Amino acid sequence: MEIVVFGAGSIGSLLGALLARVPDHDVTLVGRGPHVSAIRRRGLRVEGIESFTVEPQATTDGTDLAADLVLVTVKAYDTEAAARELRTGEFDAVCSLQNGMGNEETLAGYLDCPVLGGTTSYGAVRTDSGEVVWNGAGEIAVGPWAPRGDDETAATVGAAMTAAGLEVDVVDGAGIRRRLWEKLAVNAAINPTTALARVENGALGDEPGTDLVEPIAREVGATARAEGVTLSDEALVDAVGEVVTATAENESSMYADVQAARRTEIDVINGYVVERAREHGIDVPTNRTLWTLLRAWEAERGLRAIDA
Numbered sequence: 001m002e003i004v005v006f007g008a009g010s011i012g013s014l015l016g017a018l019l020a021r022v023p024d025h026d027v028t029l030v031g032r033g034p035h036v037s038a039i040r041r042r043g044l045r046v047e048g049i050e051s052f053t054v055e056p057q058a059t060t061d062g063t064d065l066a067a068d069l070v071l072v073t074v075k076a077y078d079t080e081a082a083a084r085e086l087r088t089g090e091f092d093a094v095c096s097l098q099n100g101m102g103n104e105e106t107l108a109g110y111l112d113c114p115v116l117g118g119t120t121s122y123g124a125v126r127t128d129s130g131e132v133v134w135n136g137a138g139e140i141a142v143g144p145w146a147p148r149g150d151d152e153t154a155a156t157v158g159a160a161m162t163a164a165g166l167e168v169d170v171v172d173g174a175g176i177r178r179r180l181w182e183k184l185a186v187n188a189a190i191n192p193t194t195a196l197a198r199v200e201n202g203a204l205g206d207e208p209g210t211d212l213v214e215p216i217a218r219e220v221g222a223t224a225r226a227e228g229v230t231l232s233d234e235a236l237v238d239a240v241g242e243v244v245t246a247t248a249e250n251e252s253s254m255y256a257d258v259q260a261a262r263r264t265e266i267d268v269i270n271g272y273v274v275e276r277a278r279e280h281g282i283d284v285p286t287n288r289t290l291w292t293l294l295r296a297w298e299a300e301r302g303l304r305a306i307d308a
């Protein structure tokens with residue numbers, strides 16, 4: 001399969017490298033200059049859970065590309081800019097593997113091909129140009145993004161990922177909505193709290209950290225059900241607890257963003273919960289507080305306009 005990975009940073013470089021490892025796939029990474037130059041010079045080096053080097057194609061120009069599949073792995077705030085580049089190309093399918101909500105809608109607004117939603121619990125950190133550390137085993141869930149996806153495309157993409165040894169769960173349209181809302185609850189509970197408290201994920205598994213999880217998860221659950229997604233509060237609290245245990249020694253991506261004084265994905269995580277809850281007349285004070293705190297932090301550091 002011809003595959004473009006748009007957003008060769010941490011997770012995009014890892015997944016692109018895993019896909020490029022097998023002869024079945026012809027992989028092109030779209031990333032930034034230094035990383036792309038290093039990949040062209042000496043290949044892409046993966047360390048961590050496994051160590052190997054691959055030689056995918058790499059470019060900084062995401063326009064006029066053509067492939068069977070494009071995986072989108074930019075931060076959510078870059079999705080629209082990515083979609084504008086991808087719109088100039090030709091793809092048989094597009095799949096977001098990003099955190100946060102709204103990425104699939106954005107991509108569907110620019111591309112005519114079938115759209116797949118996706119979540120991943122693989123973990124990676126790009127440590128240098130041409131190098132990425134694989135620090136989290138996990139799985140990928142893919143499914144058709146209604147109304148622009150279809151089960152056949154999801155199955156084809158899932159099979160291509162499985163052929164490269166990725167752990168993939170192909171689900172239907174209702175299934176991927178549940179997975180995306182479940183991942184939203186996980187990120188809404190873990191990311192801002194660990195970023196603000198400057199703690200690793202495991203701190204949310206002990207008192208007093210555990211007291212934070214339930215109110216956030218319950219607010220996400222009420223909003224999800226108002227959106228027509230069948231998810232119980234208990235299932236979401238359990239999902240958060242499982243990830244807290246599995247990634248106890250990890251720093252969340254939002255903690256890493258705050259430490260690096262980088263913009264966060266708070267708007268598409270807790271901000272999305274607040275905005276969707278408002279549409280249904282649901283009060284979500286904990287999510288609103290976390291969204292406001294991170295927006296204030298970003299504004300104070302000039303990472304967003306004050307009124308944004």
Ligand SMILES: NC(=O)C1=CN([C@@H]2O[C@H](COP(=O)(O)OP(=O)(O)OC[C@H]3O[C@@H](n4cnc5c(N)ncnc54)[C@H](OP(=O)(O)O)[C@@H]3O)[C@@H](O)[C@H]2O)C=CC1
Pocket residue numbers: 006007008009010011012030031032060062073074075076078081082085097098099100120121122123124125126253265
């Ligand atoms: N890292 C992980 O383990 C996981 C990440 N995720 C999610 O996946 C998404 C990506 O995360 P992550 O890989 O950590 O983020 P990164 O910032 O490491 O990777 C994104 C990369 O895309 C690049 N990029 C953005 N726009 C363009 C463009 N137009 N052309 C070329 N390159 C571009 C960025 O460059 P620049 O920074 O210079 O803009 C960056 O190198 C996020 O939604 C994240 O929440 C989900 C699960 C795990």
Ligand SMILES: CC(C)(CO)C(=O)C(=O)O
Pocket residue numbers: 099186187190191201243247250251252253254
């Ligand atoms: C699952 C979790 C919270 C792992 O850290 C994550 O997705 C992130 O850090 O963005």
